[in-house]
Amino acid sequence: MEKFLRLKVELNGMYFIFILGTAGSGKTTLTKTFQEYLLDNEMDTAIINLDPAVEHLPYTPDFDVREYVDAYEVMETYNLGPNSALIASIDLILTKASEIKSEIDQIEANYVLIDTPGQIELFAYRETGRLIAELIKGNNKALGLFLLDSYLAKEARSFISLLLLSSSIRFRLDLPIVNVLNKIDLLRDDEVDKILRWSENAENLIDELGKIDEYSIDLVHLLIENLSSNLIPISSTDGKGFDELYAEIQRVIAGGEDYL
Numbered sequence: 331m332e333k334f335l336r337l338k339v340e341l342n343g344m345y346f347i348f349i350l351g352t353a354g355s356g357k358t359t360l361t362k363t364f365q366e367y368l369l370d371n372e373m374d375t376a377i378i379n380l381d382p383a384v385e386h387l388p389y390t391p392d393f394d395v396r397e398y399v400d401a402y403e404v405m406e407t408y409n410l411g412p413n414s415a416l417i418a419s420i421d422l423i424l425t426k427a428s429e430i431k432s433e434i435d436q437i438e439a440n441y442v443l444i445d446t447p448g449q450i451e452l453f454a455y456r457e458t459g460r461l462i463a464e465l466i467k468g469n470n471k472a473l474g475l476f477l478l479d480s481y482l483a484k485e486a487r488s489f490i491s492l493l494l495l496s497s498s499i500r501f502r503l504d505l506p507i508v509n510v511l512n513k514i515d516l517l518r519d520d521e522v523d524k525i526l527r528w529s530e531n532a533e534n535l536i537d538e539l540g541k542i543d544e545y546s547i548d549l550v551h552l553l554i555e556n557l558s559s560n561l562i563p564i565s566s567t568d569g570k571g572f573d574e575l576y577a578e579i580q581r582v583i584a585g586g587e588d589y590l
């Protein structure tokens with residue numbers, strides 16, 4: 331707790347935190363648990379739901395994109411399949427940009443958590459997704475939390491693939507990214523420690539992979555030696571690791587671009 335207080339940064343204005351990750355990585359659950367954590371520590375927090383296809387939310391959003399675009403209505407109205415309806419929905423969000431912007435401008439909070447759509451590729455890899463992120467954050471500071479599902483990350487090749495995805499999203503959205511190892515309650519302590527050691531030293535990861543070609547060795551070095559943050563282990567269901575996550579966010583806020 332002492333560390334938490336020492337690292338607390340006085341915020342000027344609002345800070346936008348985009349919650350990103352593959353389908354089912356735990357974005358919505360983390361959004362809820364993190365809001366509870368911030369409120370318990372007396373920080374004003376608001377939530378934006380950007381997923382037009384989510385059916386049930388465990389929190390009450392301050393802004394809900396489904397009030398403007400609902401993927402299930404889009405599917406019926408335009409007679410589309412689920413994936414096409416999602417793509418169309420994300421594109422349709424932009425047609426409501428000015429209404430959405432004026433509603434979001436009403437939000438007052440230290441932190442605004444943004445729960446992003448289930449399929450990350452539909453949000454991060456389409457131009458509209460990037461434009462929506464720009465629209466929402468305006469001139470405020472922002473970062474992304476990229477969630478790595480522990481159950482996938484415990485296999486070395488999956489771990490590397492998730493880090494590649496995280497780097498690609500960092501590049502695509504042009505946001506500082508904090509990598510978060512979520513769902514650690516599903517792993518033994520020694521499994522979590524092993525993943526953390528991989529994230530600290532490329533050689534540990536290369537040893538785990540066994541015989542690999544030069545390209546893969548170079549890639550692992552590039553990824554591990556240029557991580558934009560420490561890998562933070564958490565469990566959104568048990569509430570573990572949130573002091574450390576908050577401290578890492580503070581370090582990124584305090585360090586700005588120099589930190590990255």
Ligand code: GTP
Nearest residue numbers: 353354355356357358359447448512513565566567
């Ligand atoms: P989509 O938006 O549908 O892609 O999912 P999401 O990334 O928002 O994930 P969500 O929060 O819906 O969680 C997916 C599943 O993982 C749910 O069954 C959650 O209960 C579970 N889950 C989320 N966080 C944790 C965690 O820390 N530990 C465990 N054991 N399960 C978790």
